[in-house]
Amino acid sequence: MIDIIRTLDLGAELPSENALRAQLGVSRTTVRKVLAGMSARGIIISEAHRRIIREQPRQKERYPKKETLAISEQVETSFMEWMLRGDACPGTEINEAELARKFGVATTIVREFLNRFQKYGLIEKRQNAGWVFKGFTASFALELFEIREMFEMRSARLFAALPDGSPVWKQIQSMRAAHLELLADIDARFQDFSELDSRFHRLITAVAPNRFIESFQDVIAMVFHYHYQWNKRDERARNEVAIKEHLALIEALESRNIALIDRACRLHLTSARETLLHSIA
Amino acid sequence: MIDIIRTLDLGAELPSENALRAQLGVSRTTVRKVLAGMSARGIIISEAHRRIIREQPRQKERYPKKETLAISEQVETSFMEWMLRGDACPGTEINEAELARKFGVATTIVREFLNRFQKYGLIEKRQNAGWVFKGFTASFALELFEIREMFEMRSARLFAALPDGSPVWKQIQSMRAAHLELLADIDARFQDFSELDSRFHRLITAVAPNRFIESFQDVIAMVFHYHYQWNKRDERARNEVAIKEHLALIEALESRNIALIDRACRLHLTSARETLLHSIA
């Protein structure tokens, strides 16, 4: 809301609650609550049927990040930190109540998180007896990449069969541009790669949608997002190599030559796997 | 406990609490509670340091099935019924509170169930806005089988590379025997196939363990278990065909001929897919 107001002038009238609702992607109830808050702080004046901007909100008026995050998201972050900081070794038993205490949240939320987190294959539930952390181990990485290879090779191959008119070719073009841009400025922006990587692989996978493959992408994204947040070693070099491999794969895809595609794809996945294994050991 | 007592004579002494605990696979707390119940009903007499059987428990003494099932399991059954009875069509919005009311359980449990159930790909969560049932549709079946084919072909191929001395060859032998037995008595026992099917596919998959593949087996097992519980059409014939296909695959595996294995595996999966599609339409 602050961002919206900053595009308007002092004394201007705010859009209707419904317009704001649509723009912000939340319910009108929430919009009204925020408006009430701004009214109370003197940022806007609520008259009958309209609201006038009285003064520009300052940046420090923003709610602190922590207050705007759902508790469930905070739990996710806390848990990942706990796991990747190395407090946990393979076989560690996970205690719902203890985690809840440690993170300062209700047990219900921890429990719900663990249930959702189960799909990543890092923890396992035992009836009436809590959870076991299986460890972020080499075998985890190997199993992950075995599936990843099957899925991505499948999608990459399906790419070659796409008609010339398909809009994905445009998307691939702009994907290449994004990679080249990042590569040109790699020293400063190497940390932006993680997000580009995820987008690239999702684009390839999306040619022939399959809900199970898409769901597996979440696993991969989680692993890379969090793992490399705690393992910065060689990050710049690692990402540079990956970008070049992506560019090679893009070229192969555009050639429509299955053998070429297979090779580029496998090359990239092998290198990504080795990098991950290396960083675990 | 009733089953254990029935193997003993009147007046005999029960094993120690610890022995019972180990035998029943529960905690001693639970054993003690059951023993207290039996004492109250006059089935056993608790003396200092031992318990004597006073009269044989009758079958109706057993707790009704419903009381021994965890609420979470009851919710699963209720939900499957709701879904497969056809009360829900694709796109139906799922309401936690309403389901809880309908099933007569707490909302927490329904919520937890939906979270776990998510992995089956039949429902989807929308932030702050409940769940959507995506439907037990043809595209669900197709996506399911696309993955299943990848996974099973992979496992079947790895089979051929196993050394002669591997214990799986014995297991395959007894698997064949189980199939032949069932086939011989197919008219009476065709409903036993579902469980054998799951065991067979899990055996094949288990040659090279991968947690993601194993987790996917749960999806398949769920689909077949529940779907065919509500779609009995052609059940006998369907299962007979599948048994024969299994036998062919077993033979192919034992031949160690990759081409043969591939063919038998694909044949079976194709036929299973068509059967499922047919039963959905």
Added chain:
DNA sequence: CATATGTTTCTTATGTATAAAAAACGGGGG
């Protein structure tokens, strides 16, 4: 001293209550 049972403590499983957000309802003005 080893094993069995009595007792206590702690954990997970389930139920209930409240807060936050979304959706529905309804009157009023253009």
Added chain:
DNA sequence: CCCCCGTTTTTTATACATAAGAAACATATG
């Protein structure tokens, strides 16, 4: 009749409370 806003209802998100089960500790007995 349509859009806007005030209000009410409903739903999800989170916290807290209790019951069932597991594990640990303590005591007794041969």
